[in-house]
Amino acid sequence: MHNPDPVSDSGGKAMPEVGPPTSREFEDFVYLISHDVRNSVRALIELPQWIEEDLSEAGVKMDGPVGRNIELMNRHTGRLDRMLVDLLAFSRVGRMQEMVHADLAAVLDEVLDEVILPAGFRLVRAFDCTHLHIGERDILTLLTALISNAVKHHDRAAGKIIVSAHREKANVVLSVTDDGPGIPENFRGQVMDAMTTLRPRDEVEGSGMGLAIARKIALRYGGSISLSAPSDDRGTRVQVVLPQ
Known part of the structure; x- marks a missing residue:
């Protein structure tokens, strides 16, 4: 029993097989x-x-x-x-941009021109490492996503956000820590999925893409991202490790 003829066009030529999209x-x-x-x-x-x-x-x-x-x-x-x-x-993410030696303080200033902190919030900088080799837009996108998330999901009129960076061997560890309600440990993997929020969108306006974007940036540069609680009862620390 022979195999059926391959799909052909009107001229009788076999059509090339088309695989799944990359x-x-x-x-x-x-x-x-x-x-x-x-x-x-x-x-x-x-x-x-x-x-x-x-x-x-x-x-x-x-x-x-x-x-x-x-x-x-x-x-x-x-x-x-x-x-x-x-x-x-x-x-x-990772496309249509130049790789730069980004000045983290200058990048954060630019982010804060777009993300306006509520009156009761303050941001603390703790940069032991001042520069990071990364795509010029990706670092802006990363910090914007993490700081916006910290503000958006806070449950109080006043809050504190700490943006820090330090070196660990060949890596730069960039962290954004807040004193908000925190994320239960059993949900910390789920919230990094695209279009995922733990609260209804009628309560917190957002696309549910912030942490998904941050994770994609971390993985694009061969790094990792993790969520933890900075204290026993409150807050979230998002830590992004980026090889240099």
């Missing part, structure tokens, strides 16, 4: 889809605002069900936009 091809796909879909989402964010402005100019009060529905549309389109932004960041 990781790079998949990331290219995620990047393109996220980029294109975000253009439509930006329009969806603006449309409720235009409707609200038109109704206001027409003398229609934005209260009751109409006001609530407009607010709901704004909340969900904003949430979708954040997810797409984080998917774009996830797909770009």
Whole structure:
């Protein structure tokens, strides 16, 4: 019994076998889809605002069900936009950037220009190691993700975040430590999965991509990431080890 003929095109030529997409091809796909879909989402964010402005100019009060529905549309389109932004960041890890000898103090200053700490929060720098060899955008993305997570998931009006770096043999160990509610030990692996949050998104706005992005950056550079509790009852320490 002979094997069936291979799939052929209209000219009778055998079509080449197509294997599963590579990781790079998949990331290219995620990047393109996220980029294109975000253009439509930006329009969806603006449309409720235009409707609200038109109704206001027409003398229609934005209260009751109409006001609530407009607010709901704004909340969900904003949430979708954040997810797409984080998917774009996830797909770009290790790509489209130069390797640099990053000055950690300068990088942190740049991050804090974007991530505004609430009034009751303070950030402490503890850099025994001042520079890190890494992609110029990846270090910004890493610190932004970790500091944003520490603020977003804190349960008090006041908090303390410590950003530290030191050398261990041929590695740089970068840590972000907070005094928030902490993460139970049995959930510390799960929270590094993409799109994962321990609290409903109606309680804490976020895409659930922060720690997934941090883990991808650590692995991209041959390093590791771990979560621990800095004290017995509160806080989370995210430690990223990066070979140099």
